[in-house]
Amino acid sequence: MRVNPDMSGDLVAEIWRTQEQQQTSLLEMSTGKRVNKPSDDPLAAAQMVANSDHSARTDQYLHNVDTLTGQLQTADSALSSVVSAITRAISLGVQGSTGTVSDANRQQIAQDLAGIQSQILSLANTEVSGTFLFGGTESTTPPFTLDSTSPTGVVYNGNDQTNTVQIADGLNVKTNMPGSQLFQGPTANVFGSLQQLIIALQTGSTSDAETATNALRDAFDGLTGQRIFYGNTVNQLNSTQTFLQQEKVSLSSQATTLIGADLTKSATDLTRAQTAYSATLAAAAKILPTSLLDYLE
């Protein structure tokens, strides 16, 4: 049977094909990716859009967790100082409530308590980079200011609102407690009972001071109870961080499954393509120059 005597077309096509295969395998090995452009695997490329979005989103959640942990720890440590201050105030209140203490001493104690009051005030106005932590969502102005005409001795400028921040898909955490709830709750009023105690020591009776001290104890219990929120949230942030880090690993392994190159396979493909390429070249070198003329004189 007569065949196409000009084999160069087939040979060149084969050389191109094997060269293209080598290039593909080399690209896979150098980028580590099987899918380097959408047409390599359209579905995987489309899924990678969602995968890289999730991955970047998870990074952001981790970042949120870091930021919030800082904010919440600052708030918690401020409240811890408030708790120690209240403890001191209670023991001063107990001292002041005993009948044996002199008027001058009572005035002195009242003065010490006023110092504690302003210390707590300053702690209640704790701010982190311009944000006041205990003003609800009115966080750009100091939440508490001194006001002797107020029965609690202070005025609350904040509101009762809280913020929530997303720290994982479908998981939001509350990030603050309004100062009104922490320091001026209906049954546990830190500023109210402190002011009450100061006034009792300055002008009132021993039993007034005792009542006020007891109210301060309630405020102590109340604040300590509320403070647990911060500790719990920090714990939640920590465990979410662990979860998010695992999520990152699983997203990255998903990405590898989607578009990663199987290096062993790529290397084998490359070797195979190289062999085919050399074989084609060798065949071309043997076939192309040969003709009947070689065997004639």
Place this chain on the structure above:
Amino acid sequence: MPGLNTSLNISVQALMAEQGALNVTTNNIANVSTPGYTREVPILSEAATIQEGSVRFGGGVTMQQFQSVRDQLLQLRMYEETQQQNNSQTQLNSLTQIESLFSDPTQGIGGAMTAFFNSLSQLSTNPTDNSARQQVLTTANNLAISFHQAVSGLGTIQSDLDQSVPQVVNQINQLTKQIATLNGQVAQMQGLGQEPGTVQDQRDQLITQLSALVNVSVTQSEHGLTLTTANGVPLVVANQSFDLQTSNNTNGFADVVAQGQDITTQITGGKLAGVINIRDQVIPDLLNRLDTLANQFETSFNTQHQAGFDLSGNAGGNFFTPPTAVAGSAADFGVAITDPSLIAASSDGSAGSNGNVAQLIGVRDQDLPAGAKPLDMFSNLVLQVGTLGSNAKSDSDAAGMSLQQVSDQIGAVSGVSLDEETTNMIRYQRAYQAAARVITTVNSMYDTLLSMGLGG
């Protein structure tokens, strides 16, 4: 009784015939690498017999003509495969350019959208922080830039393709002119009973070149070939060619017109079909997807933004420049505000509230009116681009293989084999030598006769 002269005459005829055959072989060898050359074979036949006395002697050999060895059906398949291959190759080239705009999932519109929502997420941890607010504006502007880049990238490819339409039409017109001339010559030579081999080779080559540009149907008639393209519009009839024209349509793109008839949508083969398909179907579809995404995304985000309050407690305005018509939304994608304090993060008017940020982030996870989430609309677009590219690649590979196959088949029929030609050359040479030897022999017979002193 036959005379020696008869032998001499037969020998001379044989010499001429073998030399003619050798010429054909030589021409074949000379054209061994000429593209489109069709090998020729000499047609040797017995000469008329000679009656001498009561015996009829064979009259020797004549070379009546030579013939090109061609298979017209294969040639027609060659045209079809060429049309198909150039169509898909052209599309593949453009789609490779297009998909480079959407190759990296961490870059471009997808990456920019992710970064934008992440900046909002960051803002939610500290809604009054100016740098976090500024970051939201920066990422929003980057998102706008990525939309602009995708649109302008597609636009550049589209206008490059458009510019190539008149060029291709011009090439088509030049080819059809040449084909018409050659077509006339072929018909003329055939009319005179001559073998039009060389002219036909040239004509077939030109039709193959024409097939690379546009779909062509070839029909044989008594006046030569008739070439028609889309919708049966004639390109070449006998020795006459018909030019295609271009005229700009309402989009400013060049339409292909044949004798007053717009045939743009009916061009189905060759480079022109690939160009037109990408320019008029693929890119407009992608642009429409981008426009729809931009339009609906901006609108949804603005609606939610207006539900919130800015840092000063005022109701939120438009965050993005409100889009009007869908077409052009991606190109006009823009951020309406430059003052970071105008970002409506608050849900109740208090400065530190982040309540509306969560709602704004929620736009990411809600279906737009088109029925998909913003990022899913984008990944569908990537899927579309990838699928088109991958289909064009396999089409082009398959068409390339078919083309190679047809070309091999044509080569098997019409290609010059040096081995074969060398064999023929030796055969003709030997025959020539033998005929010459006969002449020498007759010559010596004459000598014998003459030395006998007798006439022949």
